[in-house]
Amino acid sequence: MSGNDTNTSRAPTRREYVKYGGAVVGGSLLAGCASQSDSGSTPESTSTPTDEKSYTATMPPVGELTLDEPPSSWVGGLGFTADVLTALGQADGAVGMADPRFWYQGFYDFLDGVMVPAKEDLAQFTTEERDTDLEVLYELDPDLMAVDPNPIIAIYGLDKGEAEEVRENVAPWFGNESRRKRFDGWTYWPVGEPYPYLSLSEYIPKYAALFGEEERGDALLDLYEPFIEDVRSRVPPESERRSLALVNGRYNPENRDGWVIYNPKSEVEKTWGKKQYRDLNVVDAFEGAYSGQSSVKVDFEGLLEYDPDVIIFNFGLTYRDFQGENLIQRQREVLQDHPVGSEVTAVQNxxxxxxxxxxxxxxxxxxxxxxxxKQLYPDEFGSYPGYGQISESEQLFDRQRLADIINGDS
Structure with a gap:
């Protein structure tokens, strides 16, 4: 891999300015100025500016990061930080991701003026064999690795020495993987011990500070948090909530060994992977069936035994068009065409x-x-019309306000 020569004395590059922050680069500049002073330069040349803005944020597990200017390019993970940074007006800085295929972009079509890079234009720095391609990262040369390094270590074969190499030679890491409870075998680089989970709302000011977008971050939270609180406050009493089965949108007894049912209630409160179901305080039709796991497999008879009122297919947005096939429609047909599956309340209704x-x-x-x-509580929130644009009178949040924040028009 090229670009790592450190044997010659030279001025700091823009990459080092962004990567190392004011303290380190400032020290390098001071050393240079001191040398010039010793060789007869005027005293004024040794002065250092004190009013230059820096961009500082702290994120466990990587700690505090200070930059001299906001990152102009970044690499993300599987879609989460890409959505956070899009909300902060930074989508055009995306150059690569661990796997761009998992960044769902369909909702941006409903927001006037919001543009994001096409997924096929973003480089993927992981391989189909679940390895990390360091050469891709060096070629991308981003200003920021907007991802927790630990899932890349634990899942995509990056070792800790390589994680340090990326930090030193490519870009600093800045992310915290809190989609779900961290699995056995999770790594804790660079802290060496478990680190806290972060809620979705806690990410926004951290990335906003690092990108100099505090005002936009505040405006986003001022829209987001009251919306969530309003939805929570309107959830019907438990006796009026329909029971839910959160079912994998791809697998069924015909192509695997059963229906995969997920626990919609995250064990860790701050995780964001199934946050909407926690905020909606769902009644889980399979509560007590998981035996400490995050999911359970059942056959048609098992599904009928627990008999959910509503079935929601997890990852359904992704599986509506997966390798040219609508897998969600296929799941519906498998249930409707089966003599036992068709007896489930959710299927009948x-x-x-x-x-x-x-x-x-x-x-x-x-x-x-x-x-x-809308899917779970139509009497309170209005019926769900199917995926697509919802009429303005039936919307639960202000699309135009959200678009204005993202576009910097707030």
Whole structure:
């Protein structure tokens, strides 16, 4: 890999300015000025500016990061930080992701003027064999690795020495993986011990500070948090809530060994992968069936035994068009055409719905919370018309206000 020569004395590059922050680069500049002073330069040349702005934020596990200017390019993970940074007006800085295919972009079509890079234009720095391609990262040369390094270490074969190499030679890491409870075998680089989870709302000011977008971050929270609180306050009493089965949108007894049913109630309160179901305080039809796991497999008879009122297909947005096939429609047909599956209450009442992606930042989460609220509690929130644009009178949050914030028109 090229670009790592450190044997010659030279001025700091822009990459080092962004990567290392004011303290380190400032020290380098001072050393240079001192040398010039010793060789006869005027005393004024040794003075250092004290009013230059820096951009500082702290994110466990990587700690505090200070930059001399906002990152102009960044690499993300599987869609979460991409959505957060899109909300902060930084979508055009995306150059690569761990896997761009998992960044769901359909909701941006409902926001006037909001543009994001096409997924096929973003480089993927992981391989189909679940390895990390360091050469891709060096070629991309981003200003920021907007991702927690630990899932890349634990899942995509990056070792800790390589994580340090990326930090030193490519860009600093800045992310915290809190989609779900961290699995056994999770790594804790660079702190060496478990680090806290972060809620979705806690991410926004951290990235806003690093990108110099505090005003936009505040405006986003001022829209997002009251919306979530309003939805929470309107959830019907438990006796009036329909029971939910959160079912994998791809697998069934015909192509795997059963229906995969997910626990919609995250064990860790701050996780954001299934946040909408926690905020909607769902009644889980399979409560008590998971034996400490995050999911359970059942056959048709098992599904009928628990008999959910509503079935929502997890990852449904992704599986509506997956490798040229609508897998959600296929799931519906498998249930409707089976003598036992067709007896399930949700099937009989046609309460079979597309579910969201777990890789949801604030934009995606607002749309998916609205979607699930209408699917589960239509008497309170209005009926769900199917995926697509919802008439303005039936919307639960202000699309134009959100678009204005993203576009910097607030």
């Amino acid at each position: 046609d309460d079979l719905y597309v579910g969201g992606t777990p890789y949801q930042g604030p934009i995606i989460n607002m749309f998916q919370t609205e979607m699930a609220a």
